[in-house]
Amino acid sequence: MKKMLFVFNPHSGKAQIKNSLLKIVEVFSAAEYEVTVYPTKAARDGYQHILENAGRYDVVVCSGGDGTLNETVGAILDYDGKKPPIGYIPSGTTNDFATSLNIPKDMVRAAQHIVDGAPEPCDIGLVNGKRSFNYVAAFGAFTEVSYATPQGLKNMFGHQAYVMEGIKSLTALKPYYMRIQTDTEEIQGSFIYGMVSNTESVGGMKGLTGTGIDLQDGLFEVTLIKEIKSPLDLQQLVTGFITQNFEKCDMVYSFKTNKIHFESVVPVSWTLDGEFGGEHKEVTYEVLPGAVEFLVKKRKGITNKLNKIN
Numbered sequence: 001m002k003k004m005l006f007v008f009n010p011h012s013g014k015a016q017i018k019n020s021l022l023k024i025v026e027v028f029s030a031a032e033y034e035v036t037v038y039p040t041k042a043a044r045d046g047y048q049h050i051l052e053n054a055g056r057y058d059v060v061v062c063s064g065g066d067g068t069l070n071e072t073v074g075a076i077l078d079y080d081g082k083k084p085p086i087g088y089i090p091s092g093t094t095n096d097f098a099t100s101l102n103i104p105k106d107m108v109r110a111a112q113h114i115v116d117g118a119p120e121p122c123d124i125g126l127v128n129g130k131r132s133f134n135y136v137a138a139f140g141a142f143t144e145v146s147y148a149t150p151q152g153l154k155n156m157f158g159h160q161a162y163v164m165e166g167i168k169s170l171t172a173l174k175p176y177y178m179r180i181q182t183d184t185e186e187i188q189g190s191f192i193y194g195m196v197s198n199t200e201s202v203g204g205m206k207g208l209t210g211t212g213i214d215l216q217d218g219l220f221e222v223t224l225i226k227e228i229k230s231p232l233d234l235q236q237l238v239t240g241f242i243t244q245n246f247e248k249c250d251m252v253y254s255f256k257t258n259k260i261h262f263e264s265v266v267p268v269s270w271t272l273d274g275e276f277g278g279e280h281k282e283v284t285y286e287v288l289p290g291a292v293e294f295l296v297k298k299r300k301g302i303t304n305k306l307n308k309i310n
């Protein structure tokens with residue numbers, strides 16, 4: 001029998017898992033897994049538990065929001081030996097990354113995808129050579145909202161909470177002057193928002209993270225929104241958000257890279273996968289290509305590449 005460690009956050013997403021836990025475990029058991037269930041007790045507990053159990057399980061499944069997934073990936077990355085594939089059952093409010101991985105919102109169906117799925121390598125992001133992130137590092141206008149919104153509000157309004165706070169903060173945007181460097185680009189300017197991502201959507205919005213997104217191409221998409229200096233600038237930007245199309249928008253600068261360095265005079269707050277990621281005057285993000293494997297079912301019509309959008 002294959003051994004599975006199933007770690008979940010019992011409080012994530014309105015404690016949604018309590019209605020599905022038995023069925024989830026049954027799905028795993030029916031697929032010949034011997035399941036060890038571990039509810040997390042506090043932040044970082046999932047990371048510790050998974051790390052302490054290195055080498056003991058064939059598969060590690062986690063359920064929770066972005067934080068739980070981040071801890072799971074972080075622990076697997078820290079394994080010295082063989083890294084088991086990861087199964088993910090999302091239970092948070094906005095599940096951008098899960099959607100990018102073609103994971104169903106229904107928890108029992110997500111469990112079924114794990115047992116029916118195959119390991120697919122996925123790129124992971126690394127911050128200043130230390131901490132990892134799964135799909136987005138961002139600063140500025142629309143990022144402070146997700147960690148400034150209390151958990152209770154997040155659960156109550158779900159995705160709407162982010163949007164409402166986002167519109168509210170449009171009126172008080174603070175630009176950050178930054179020097180940004182990659183192997184091929186050097187950019188200086190004032191930006192109200194910046195994002196380094198490997199996902200099809202952020203905050204439930206598609207289109208903002210660029211085109212031709214591939215979770216295993218060894219590249220991040222970089223999106224920079226320039227400072228708003230005129231009503232025309234604002235109008236352009238709002239149009240971009242309404243149409244969810246930023247390709248023709250002069251206010252948005254976007255490109256792909258595998259490594260990027262940001263420098264600013266004042267410390268800038270960053271979010272990592274929607275959680276507070278610290279303040280930095282200098283920060284480097286780099287891709288760890290195919291660093292972990294996720295057990296996923298590929299989408300119909302997509303043969304070799306996971307998540308290829310044209």
Ligand SMILES: [Mg+2]
Pocket residue numbers: 123198213214215216217218219220221
């Ligand atoms: Mg990519």
